[in-house]
Amino acid sequence: MTRAGLRHSKALTITGAAAAAAALLLVTGCSGGGGGAASGDAGGDVTIEFAQWWEPELPDGQFQGLIDSFEKENPGITVKLVSGPYASTEEQLFAGAASGTMPDVVGLDGAWVSDFASQGVIANLTDLMKDAGYDDSQLASQIAVDGSTYMIPVVNFVYPMFTNDDLLAKAGVSAPPSTRTEFADAAKKIKALGGDVSGWVLPLSLEAPNGVQNDVMSWVWASGGTMLDDGKPDLTNDDVTSAADYIQGLWNDGVIAPGSFTMKEQDKVEEFTNGRVGMMIDSLAHINLIRESNPDLKFSISAIPAEDGYTGERGIPYASWGIGVAENSEHKDAAFKLVQYLMSKDVNSELSTMAKAFPGNTESTPDFSDSDPLFKTAFDIYKAGVPANEFTGLPTAEDLMRQLGEQLQSDLGGQQSMDDALKKAQTSWLAAF
Structure with a gap:
């Protein structure tokens, strides 16, 4: 279509x-x-x-x-x-x-x-x-x-990417990143500013698991990828694996804000509003909240970075x-x-x-x-x-997010590999279909 x-x-x-x-x-x-x-x-x-x-x-x-x-x-x-x-x-x-x-x-x-x-x-x-x-x-x-x-x-x-203009400038980043490589580089430079500042914020609360949809799968869709094959789960394909490995790399680099496993969407917005993170993926609906809570915050929005070399339409x-x-x-x-x-x-x-x-x-x-x-x-x-947004209308969509979130937490926590995390999530998702 x-x-x-x-x-x-x-x-x-x-x-x-x-x-x-x-x-x-x-x-x-x-x-x-x-x-x-x-x-x-x-x-x-x-x-x-x-x-x-x-x-x-x-x-x-x-x-x-x-x-x-x-x-x-x-x-x-x-x-x-x-x-x-x-x-x-x-x-x-x-x-x-x-x-x-x-x-x-x-x-x-x-x-x-x-x-x-x-x-x-x-x-x-x-x-x-x-x-x-x-x-x-x-x-x-x-x-x-x-x-x-x-x-x-x-x-x-x-849900575009929000960037803190002042933090990017202090880190020597002249413009919002457009590719994954640029994003990872910017996140590292922001983290290097020291203090309690982090490059990116990733909410993975299992209580409110929509971070899996908005903050994880968004990296897949931004590069034209999919988590489905003919309407069925396909979490081990190259699109999903590439995005998950990329997030794993950001985690290993220590550029993600602490507290991901219990963080909900409102916590993410609060971290950004208070100037503790340089970048987040978030809804336009929160522009009002950010403006009211911190009128002095200078921030921009841009498309979510895509894989290096990707030239197709970006999923939003x-x-x-x-x-x-x-x-x-x-x-x-x-x-x-x-x-x-x-x-x-x-x-x-x-x-x-x-x-x-x-x-x-x-x-x-x-x-x-x-x-x-x-x-x-x-x-x-x-x-x-x-x-x-491939979650819309899926059976037990919230549960699917939670199941993948559990496996991602286990991986990021060091209990298993990302490959195993995606395979286990794939198996549990298939049961819902």
């Missing part, structure tokens, strides 16, 4: 392992919608809960402002935001899935969808859209399981702020009205602008005029590459 084809796909169907193709769903434009003012279920006043990690990653008050506007347009519906960091939201939702107590509306990561759908804990959005008479042609993409939609990507983020890791409705919700109509509102043309444009993300509505357009200049840089990186 061409980059244009990937970018403009209207619906992505996830059926078992072949669902990895659904990872490539970002769009450059984005489309129409309708918030639709209406009262609560059956005309009565209702309160719905919306659990997500979005509000803390946006400037103070902005997301609540959108919710306030929704409530004004929909008298009778009150929205209670349940906000927390990504890892905390994930833990809450999986606990709620087990106990049947999910909030009415849920922020979703594409890696969770297959599990939640198979458990029957998130509602069939295809049915809700049909019941509401909703025109889904405005949606840039949908995440489906067995032909039915369970998640709608609201906004989409690329991405993640979505997806949205779904809980199956246990007693107010599905009201919950879906909130989904409609967030996907409407003007609101989705506003949300993507404040989040520094790409819209989920094909008619929405982020406003570049007052945006952080890095947003435009990210858009250029995105247009020059191809979105890549």
Whole structure:
């Protein structure tokens, strides 16, 4: 499939392992919608809960402002935001899935969808859209399981490389590295500055294992590689082996920040924000947090370095702020009205602008005029590459990350070789397929 084809796909169907193709769903434009003012279920006043990690990653008050506007347009519906960091939201939702107590509306990561759908804990959005008479042609993409939609990507983020400009300059590195050799050289020079400064940060927490997706496999995708073969696990191929060996080399050189085995995504961002690491792979969503937490920090973003000599399109890791409705919700109509509102043309444009993300509505357009200049840089990186996230829609995707993370920890900890780590992970992954 061409980059244009990937970018403009209207619906992505996830059926078992072949669902990895659904990872490539970002769009450059984005489309129409309708918030639709209406009262609560059956005309009565209702309160719905919306659990997500979005509000803390946006400037103070902005997301609540959108919710306030929704409530004004929909008298009778009150929205209670349940906000927390990504890892905390994930833990809450999986606990709620087990106990049947999910909030009415849920922020979703594409890696969770297959599990939640198979458990029957998130509602069939295809049915809700049909019941509401909703025109889904405005949606840039949908995440489906067995032909039915369970998640709608609201906004989409690329995961470029962030570099601390001051640390690079002090280390004598004139520009962000573009190849693996340049990256390793820059990491060594930053580490040589001394103190508590490290070249790169690698979160490998097993509690929140998305570092395997964002910080490990991103090296594979950046050079056009894959971890799958015909939709099935292929962790011992040359693409994955090369990236894993490269990370092993960075570890052996001592340029990776300490604490990797317990570090989560928010810890990684904190290390970078506080100036303790020179480089990290991270979501555009965290630009706001970094700016607010350390206004004096000078940093840049660039494409993730590729293998030396690679000239093809670079895979760009991405993640979505997806949205779904809980199956246990007693107010599905009201919950879906909130989904409609967030996907409407003007609101989705506003949300993507404040989040520094790409819209989920094909008619929405982020406003570049007052945006952080890095947003435009990210858009250029995105247009020059191809979105890549092979974990989206895989069965037990979180568990797959954790299984590989366990083996990587064992290797980096000196208990086994990288070859053995990848072979063991390959065996455990096959069992899930």
